[in-house]
Amino acid sequence: MLLASAALLLSLASSVLGHGYVQQQTVGGVVYTGYLPYQDPYMNPAPARIIRKIPGNGPVTDLSLIDVQCNGWSEGGVVGSSPAPLVATAAPGSTVTFNWTTWPDSHVGPIITYMAKAPSDITKWSPGTSSVWFKVAHAGKSSSGVWAAQTLINNKGIYSFTIPSGLAPGQYLIRHEIIALHSAYTYPGAQVYPSCSQIQVTGSGTRSPTSFVSFPGAYTASTPGIVYDVYTNTGTYPIPGPAVWS
Ligand SMILES: *[C@@H]1O[C@H](CO)[C@@H](O)[C@H](O)[C@H]1NC(C)=O
Numbered sequence: 101m102l103l104a105s106a107a108l109l110l111s112l113a114s115s116v117l118g119h120g121y122v123q124q125q126t127v128g129g130v131v132y133t134g135y136l137p138y139q140d141p142y143m144n145p146a147p148a149r150i151i152r153k154i155p156g157n158g159p160v161t162d163l164s165l166i167d168v169q170c171n172g173w174s175e176g177g178v179v180g181s182s183p184a185p186l187v188a189t190a191a192p193g194s195t196v197t198f199n200w201t202t203w204p205d206s207h208v209g210p211i212i213t214y215m216a217k218a219p220s221d222i223t224k225w226s227p228g229t230s231s232v233w234f235k236v237a238h239a240g241k242s243s244s245g246v247w248a249a250q251t252l253i254n255n256k257g258i259y260s261f262t263i264p265s266g267l268a269p270g271q272y273l274i275r276h277e278i279i280a281l282h283s284a285y286t287y288p289g290a291q292v293y294p295s296c297s298q299i300q301v302t303g304s305g306t307r308s309p310t311s312f313v314s315f316p317g318a319y320t321a322s323t324p325g326i327v328y329d330v331y332t333n334t335g336t337y338p339i340p341g342p343a344v345w346s
């Protein structure tokens with residue numbers, strides 16, 4: 101008990117230092133509390149979330165690790181992508197909204213969102229290294245030089261994307277991330293902050309993508325936009341990963 105409180109205090113202290121995670125997510129008009137890494141582990145019973153557990157508010161920088169899929173620091177003993185108990189429900193063409201904790205101004209970079217269709221019960225499924233992910237949205241640097249992460253800050257931590265219209269029904273993982281580029285002038289340097297949530301897509305859509313990427317796999321040191329000096333590059337930013345599926 102004493103130990104747990106001390107750990108909680110320490111964690112709260114470190115959460116003040118920066119970084120971030122998704123603290124709330126709205127799917128199908130329903131507001132879900134995110135997985136709260138500084139509270140949920142200390143609660144009994146554990147609160148049921150749609151977001152898969154993360155070890156804290158820090159990034160993944162070794163892009164070869166499974167940790168880059170849904171967060172998790174190997175050194176913390178947590179491997180990301182363990183299923184969560186809850187599944188949200190939403191129709192194709194509807195909006196999903198992410199509410200991030202206070203994002204640091206210094207952490208400029210893109211915001212990218214993928215989905216992956218679960219072949220079986222999503223509350224028991226982890227993709228591992230399979231190529232299952234397709235990109236559904238991304239934002240990098242605007243023509244006037246404004247980073248997506250800055251737009252997020254301007255919007256009080258809120259970012260939204262639309263579930264592709266006509267998407268075939270089924271259970272999907274959403275992999276949503278910010279890549280902070282303030283140290284990305286070398287590799288490792290880019291900081292990936294992934295968040296995975298579980299949804300049931302309704303309707304009678306018939307559309308499905310045909311090309312997929314894996315995490316880890318999609319990003320390496322030679323992927324455009326992973327090594328990038330934000331302090332000297334004034335031109336267009338190549339957003340990492342494939343084109344957005346449409
Ligand atoms: C984001 O989540 C925080 C924490 O739950 C909440 O206080 C805040 O009002 C939310 N922001 C919006 C725009 O809903």
Ligand SMILES: [Cu+2]
Binds near residue numbers: 118119204207
């Ligand atoms: Cu940070």
